[in-house]
Structure formats: structure tokens, C-alpha cells
Amino acid sequence: MSKPQPSITQPTTTLHLFSRDLRLDDNPALLQACQSERLLCVYCVDRRWFRAERYQTRAMGALRWQFLRQSLEALQQQLAKRGQTLLVVHGEPTQQLARLIQLYSVDQLSCGHTVGYDERHSLQQLKARFPRLHLCETDNYTLFDQQQLPFSITELPDSYSKFRRQVEQLSVNTPLAAPDLLPPPPPLLQSQDKLPSLSPGFDQHSDFNGGESAAWQHMQHYFASNAPGHYKATRNALDGWQNSSKFSPWLNSGCLSVRRLLATLQQYEARHGANDSTQWLYVELLWREYFQWLALKQGVSLFRFRGLRNQPPLTSFYPEQFTRWCQGTTPWPLVNACMNELRRTGYLSNRGRQIVASALVNELQLDWRYGAAWFEQQLVDYDVAVNWGNWQYIAGVGVDPRGGRHFNLDKQTSQFDPDGTYRKHWAGNSTPAPLYSRDASDWPVLPGKHSPTPRQ
Numbered sequence: 145m146s147k148p149q150p151s152i153t154q155p156t157t158t159l160h161l162f163s164r165d166l167r168l169d170d171n172p173a174l175l176q177a178c179q180s181e182r183l184l185c186v187y188c189v190d191r192r193w194f195r196a197e198r199y200q201t202r203a204m205g206a207l208r209w210q211f212l213r214q215s216l217e218a219l220q221q222q223l224a225k226r227g228q229t230l231l232v233v234h235g236e237p238t239q240q241l242a243r244l245i246q247l248y249s250v251d252q253l254s255c256g257h258t259v260g261y262d263e264r265h266s267l268q269q270l271k272a273r274f275p276r277l278h279l280c281e282t283d284n285y286t287l288f289d290q291q292q293l294p295f296s297i298t299e300l301p302d303s304y305s306k307f308r309r310q311v312e313q314l315s316v317n318t319p320l321a322a323p324d325l326l327p328p329p330p331p332l333l334q335s336q337d338k339l340p341s342l343s344p345g346f347d348q349h350s351d352f353n354g355g356e357s358a359a360w361q362h363m364q365h366y367f368a369s370n371a372p373g374h375y376k377a378t379r380n381a382l383d384g385w386q387n388s389s390k391f392s393p394w395l396n397s398g399c400l401s402v403r404r405l406l407a408t409l410q411q412y413e414a415r416h417g418a419n420d421s422t423q424w425l426y427v428e429l430l431w432r433e434y435f436q437w438l439a440l441k442q443g444v445s446l447f448r449f450r451g452l453r454n455q456p457p458l459t460s461f462y463p464e465q466f467t468r469w470c471q472g473t474t475p476w477p478l479v480n481a482c483m484n485e486l487r488r489t490g491y492l493s494n495r496g497r498q499i500v501a502s503a504l505v506n507e508l509q510l511d512w513r514y515g516a517a518w519f520e521q522q523l524v525d526y527d528v529a530v531n532w533g534n535w536q537y538i539a540g541v542g543v544d545p546r547g548g549r550h551f552n553l554d555k556q557t558s559q560f561d562p563d564g565t566y567r568k569h570w571a572g573n574s575t576p577a578p579l580y581s582r583d584a585s586d587w588p589v590l591p592g593k594h595s596p597t598p599r600q
């Protein structure tokens with residue numbers, strides 16, 4: 145029989161584990177932690193992120209690390225203004241947290257509710273090891289709290305449309321202001337771990353700067369423009385800063401609360417009037433929401449080859465073809481341009497992501513998980529639930545009842561890059577090499593043989 149959880153009215157020392165909530169604004173988990181007498185603010189850098197373990201890729205690429213580092217430095221400064229400090233520890237998260245819990249006699253651990261499988265597993269291990277530790281998980285990454293959903297997670301609708309119909313009229317909690325004051329850190333706190341440095345000489349230009357104030361700046365700029373009013377018409381474009389909102393890196397690192405973003409969108413609608421475009425932005429945020437809850441329901445099957453449908457796609461693995469897809473040297477200039485943009489900037493439009501994912505799955509007939517893992521390494525806005533969920537969707541192993549998605553490359557090229565500007569900008573035409581130049585050990589599967597029916 146499991147022991148009852150001790151009830152704690154006022155915890156003495158709370159460890160707040162920052163994770164995908166790198167902000168002070170609208171952070172209910174942090175506010176909860178402020179009830180404590182002492183507060184230890186912690187972020188854990190998992191060294192495994194930087195090793196190429198699965199699928200020959202790393203969980204953390206250089207550009208997201210740069211963004212994350214900037215976000216941590218900005219958070220550090222915000223905390224310092226309130227007499228606090230951010231302890232950045234390095235290593236295996238469960239071990240590091242266990243060490244801190246013991247060292248600082250922590251009696252409460254607060255954190256944002258996470259849907260990530262590894263993170264959930266780590267919390268379970270800590271719970272088992274410290275039965276008296278009060279674990280306080282709060283939803284601070286999603287629009288809705290889990291208990292607001294009109295169904296249990298096991299009964300989550302099996303399609304996005306059904307989900308959307310059931311939740312779009314629900315009210316979203318008003319975002320909470322940042323705390324003015326924070327409890328002091330425990331006196332034992334000695335030296336602060338240093339943020340590991342970036343690779344020598346690494347200082348790449350990026351359009352995305354990490355941190356809460358950079359997120360607010362971007363949000364204010366976006367809603368001061370007329371872009372939200374045209375979003376639906378422009379969101380599918382391959383290039384162009386204001387064609388889509390570009391909120392994803394800040395949302396997914398937690399520099400920006402999705403509830404704050406929605407409240408700002410609603411203010412915009414109050415000033416300028418709601419239209420199809422402003423409503424569509426909400427529709428997209430609901431996609432993000434759906435994938436979060438879906439990941440929680442799916443657990444480890446989010447990463448399985450057979451996916452949620454338990455259906456193995458027809459694939460084989462050709463290392464050379466995968467490398468050429470990653471490096472943008474396939475026979476398809478549009479795919480190459482997209483992959484070049486992704487490699488150089490850490491960002492790719494939604495249309496671009498769909499096109500290259502479809503090419504990997506359908507034209508190259510490779511294992512979709514390699515594509516998902518490459519995105520994980522490259523994307524500045526990587527989100528475990530959204531990325532793996534979208535890949536499952538395109539590979540036809542996700543929840544979508546219509547099966548996979550096959551984007552016709554000629555059609556996509558003439559529709560989205562008719563004059564070749566995008567391909568020229570990202571050097572998509574520079575290496576038009578034929579694909580099947582290999583021997584029997586790397587035997588090709590002819591395109592189209594097992595492909596789902598091509599769709600737009």
C-alpha cells in the first residue's frame with residue numbers, strides 16, 4: 145500500500161525546478177513556491193543532450209543551446225533583481241536533484257507539469273526515493289489546466305477536430321503577474337554553478353534571442369503591426385519574418401506564457417476586431433495544445449516506429465540518403481533549400497517542415513524517427529510533443545484517421561516558390577545530384593511504390 149502524502153501547510157524549503165518555464169510572468173508553479181520560507185531556484189543541464197546517442201543526432205543542437213543559454217542568463221538577471229539566484233547544475237537530472245534535496249533539506253519540489261516521458265520518469269524516481277517530499281506540479285506550459293479539460297487524458301479525442309470542438313469555447317485562465325518578491329535562497333547555498341560555455345568561437349547570428357524580455361519585445365512588435373490581421377493568408381509562405389508569428393521558440397522554452405500570448409491576442413482583437421486570421425492563430429495554438437495532451441496520453445509510444453496506430457510504415461534505412469536529406473543535397477531543390485535554411489537558422493516554416501518531412505517519408509522512404517531526431521537537434525523551437533506528433537502525423541502512424549501525408553513536390557514548388565526566389569536564397573539548386581548512385585548494399589526503394597496517395 146502506498147504511504148499517504150504528508151500535507152504541508154507551509155513548506156520550509158522549496159526547490160523550484162525551472163524547465164520549460166524560463167520566466168517570472170504567469171508562472172503559477174513559481175508563485176506556489178513563493179509560499180515557502182526559502183526558495184532554491186534550479187535549472188538542470190543534462191549532459192546527455194550533447195551526445196549523439198540515438199539516431200546519430202544530439203538532443204540539443206548548437207542554435208537551441210545558444211537560445212537556451214541566453215534565456216537562462218536573462219532569467220538569472222531577473223532573479224537577481226529580486227534577491228534570488230539561479231543554480232544551474234549539470235548532469236543526470238534525477239541524481240542532481242536528489243543531491244540538492246538532501247543538501248538543502250528540501251521539503252517541497254515545485255515545477256511545471258511536464259508531458260515529456262523522461263521528465264515524468266525522473267519525477268517518479270524522486271517521489272519513490274523521498275516519500276516525504278511534497279511534489280507540486282502546476283500546468284504552466286499549456287492553455288488549459290489538465291482538470292479543466294472536459295475529458296480524462298485516457299479519453300482524449302482521437303482527432304484534432306474533435307478535440308478542438310470540445311475545448312475551443314473553454315475559458316483560459318487569466319495570466320498571473322510576476323511576483324514582486326521571492327523568498328531568499330537557503331543560507332547553505334555556496335557557489336553558483338557556471339553555465340557551460342558554448343563551443344569556442346561559437347557566436348552564430350540568429351533571428352531569435354532567448355529570454356523573457358526578448359519574448360515580450362517580439363510580442364509587442366508583432367501585435368503593434370498589422371500582421372495578425374493577415375495571418376491566415378500568409379502563414380503558409382516559405383519565407384518572410386512576419387508571414388507567421390514566430391512565437392514558437394519563446395513559447396517552447398517557456399520565456400513566454402501561452403496564456404499571456406492568448407490574452408495579448410484578445411487585446412488585439414478588442415482594438416482592431418477579430419477576423420479569420422486572428423481566430424486562426426488561436427486554432428494553431430490549439431494544435432500545440434492538442435499535441436501536449438496527446439503526448440501525455442501516448443507516453444513512450446510517441447517515439448515508436450509503429451506510432452500510436454501500431455502500424456509499421458514501409459521503410460528501410462539508407463545512411464547515404466539520410467545524410468543527403470540532412471545536408472540538403474537531394475535531387476529536389478525545394479527540399480534542399482528548406483534543409484539549408486533549417487541547418488543555418490534553426491527555423492523552418494510550417495510548410496517547409498511538412499515538405500521535407502513528406503520527402504523523407506515518401507520520396508526517400510526512410511524511417512520517420514530519423515527525421516524527427518534531426519529536427520530535434522536542429523530546431524530552435526523544438527518541442528517534444530509537437531515535433532514527434534507532427535512527424536507521426538506525416539508518417540501516417542499518428543492519430544489522424546486519414547493516414548499519412550504525401551506532398552507533391554512539383555506542385556508545392558510551383559505553388560509556394562513559383563519564381564524560385566526561395567530556392568535561390570537558400571541555395572537549393574546548387575547540388576542537383578541524382579539519388580540512386582549506389583551499390584547493392586544501399587539498394588534503393590523506388591519512389592511511389594509504397595507511398596500513400598499524393599495530396600496537396
Ligand SMILES: Cc1cc2nc3c(=O)[nH]c(=O)nc-3n(C[C@H](O)[C@H](O)[C@H](O)COP(=O)(O)OP(=O)(O)OC[C@H]3O[C@@H](n4cnc5c(N)ncnc54)[C@H](O)[C@@H]3O)c2cc1C
Pocket residue numbers: 379388389390391392393395396425428429431432433435492493494495497498501519523525526527528530531532534535538
Ligand atoms: C514535421 C514537423 C515538425 C514540427 N516540429 C515542431 C517543433 O518541434 N516545435 C514547434 O513549436 N512546432 C513544430 N512544428 C509545427 C510548426 O511548424 C511550428 O510550430 C511553426 O512553424 C512555428 O512557427 P510560428 O511560431 O511562426 O508558427 P505560427 O504559424 O505563427 O503558429 C503560432 C503557434 O501555433 C503553434 N503551431 C503552429 N503550427 C503548429 C503545428 N503544425 N502543430 C502544433 N503547433 C503549431 C506553434 O506554437 C506556433 O508558434 C512542426 C511541424 C512539422 C510539420
